[in-house]
Amino acid sequence: MTSVHVKELHKTYHNASEPTLKGLSFSLPDGKIVGLLGPNGAGKSTTIAILCGLVKADSGSVHIQQLPQDNAHREAIKRKIGIVPQQIALFPQLTAMENLKYFGNLYGIKGKALHQKIEEYLAAFGLEKSAHKEIRKFSGGMKRRANIIAAILHQPELLILDEPTAGVDVQSRSLILQFLREYNNNGAGVLYTSHLMEEAQQLCEEVVIIDEGHLIVQGRPAALIAQHPECKNLEDVFLHYTGMALRD
Numbered sequence: 492m493t494s495v496h497v498k499e500l501h502k503t504y505h506n507a508s509e510p511t512l513k514g515l516s517f518s519l520p521d522g523k524i525v526g527l528l529g530p531n532g533a534g535k536s537t538t539i540a541i542l543c544g545l546v547k548a549d550s551g552s553v554h555i556q557q558l559p560q561d562n563a564h565r566e567a568i569k570r571k572i573g574i575v576p577q578q579i580a581l582f583p584q585l586t587a588m589e590n591l592k593y594f595g596n597l598y599g600i601k602g603k604a605l606h607q608k609i610e611e612y613l614a615a616f617g618l619e620k621s622a623h624k625e626i627r628k629f630s631g632g633m634k635r636r637a638n639i640i641a642a643i644l645h646q647p648e649l650l651i652l653d654e655p656t657a658g659v660d661v662q663s664r665s666l667i668l669q670f671l672r673e674y675n676n677n678g679a680g681v682l683y684t685s686h687l688m689e690e691a692q693q694l695c696e697e698v699v700i701i702d703e704g705h706l707i708v709q710g711r712p713a714a715l716i717a718q719h720p721e722c723k724n725l726e727d728v729f730l731h732y733t734g735m736a737l738r739d
């Protein structure tokens with residue numbers, strides 16, 4: 492079964508001179524950790540935003556677990572997926588607990604069940620002592636961990652994260668990656684973007700490399716490396732396909 496099916500996506504932002512997505516297509520298997528990889532400006536965040544229904548494509552289609560991402564199915568899809576955006580989406584003046592209660596309520600989780608779930612996750616993410624601290628006083632890594640909790644309170648079958656390990660310290664990164672492995676071991680799919688090839692090579696069962704708004708190559712990291720005798724790791728494969736030109 493495919494969990495995500497993206498077909499011929501085109502997107503040009505208003506006032507942009509160039510299209511961002513130029514006929515992007517790919518399909519992802521169910522229940523795997525998949526990396527959506529590409530250089531800066533490749534269109535990763537735009538793709539994620541379209542998958543989640545936050546941005547509208549000009550043309551093309553998205554299906555999440557066989558449901559089309561359209562007005563009629565947006566709510567049903569929202570319950571199946573958890574979204575961790577690239578920018579922290581928490582209220583800075585509220586505490587971690589207040590933020591997480593707010594997000595839990597959005598998904599219809601309330602009362603004692605919600606409180607227990609929040610406490611369990613705060614502990615799992617090393618934030619139990621900061622439950623009543625305002626988010627604005629959190630470090631970057633703490634904010635990122637709290638942002639992940641906000642996305643998983645409703646136990647989504649597919650967790651989608653945009654650069655969850657960007658700008659966090661080694662300890663936070665290690666905890667986040669370990670969490671993604673465990674979440675996936677419990678049966679959920681994980682789709683995450685990164686530009687760190689070493690990390691993706693270790694974590695992902697499958698990678699989708701995109702550049703300039705279209706698919707470059709997809710496969711298991713080990714298979715992609717094996718296909719290119721001159722490449723010793725995923726970073727070499729990535730450079731082989733995307734070239735050495737610097738990006739803005």
Ligand SMILES: Nc1ncnc2c1ncn2[C@@H]1O[C@H](COP(=O)(O)OP(=O)(O)O)[C@@H](O)[C@H]1O
Nearest residue numbers: 504507511529530531532533534535536537538
């Ligand atoms: N809201 C927007 N308005 C105009 N252009 C945008 C917007 N968001 C992204 N872009 C452009 O689309 C391209 C791809 O961006 P993005 O999807 O963020 O790529 P990535 O996440 O791979 O770095 C970039 O050139 C960026 O400037």
Ligand SMILES: [Mg+2]
Nearest residue numbers: 535536537577
């Ligand atoms: Mg991005």
